[in-house]
Amino acid sequence: MNEILKCPKCNGDMIRGFIPDFANNFVKASSWFEGQPQKSYWNSFIKISWKGWFGKVGIPIAGFCCKGCGFIEIYSDPGFAAK
Ligand SMILES: [Zn+2]
Secondary structure, eight states: OOSEEEOTTTOOEEEEEOOEEEETTEEEEOEEOSSOOOBOSSSSSBOOBTTBGGGOOOEEEEEEEETTTOOEEEEEOGGGSOO
16 A cells, blocks of 8 residues: 555645554554454453454554545555564
8 A cells, every 4th residue: 555645635645654542551552353342341441452353453553644634544454463
């Protein structure tokens, strides 16, 4: 995927970024998971494991933000994983 896209709203340059996930003193990049989230039985958090949600592996997501108007478009791609 191109690192710089054109904004569908104003045709400005869109710059790649990521959406951090802050939890339990860890920070990681957010991922996409199929389906609807379910609350844990033990607390108000969403069920998830180190492998992902119910053992599924999420697809890393990246957001492309327009420098002109601020519009954000989000894509999923295994290539967006942290390096
Ligand atoms: Zn724009």
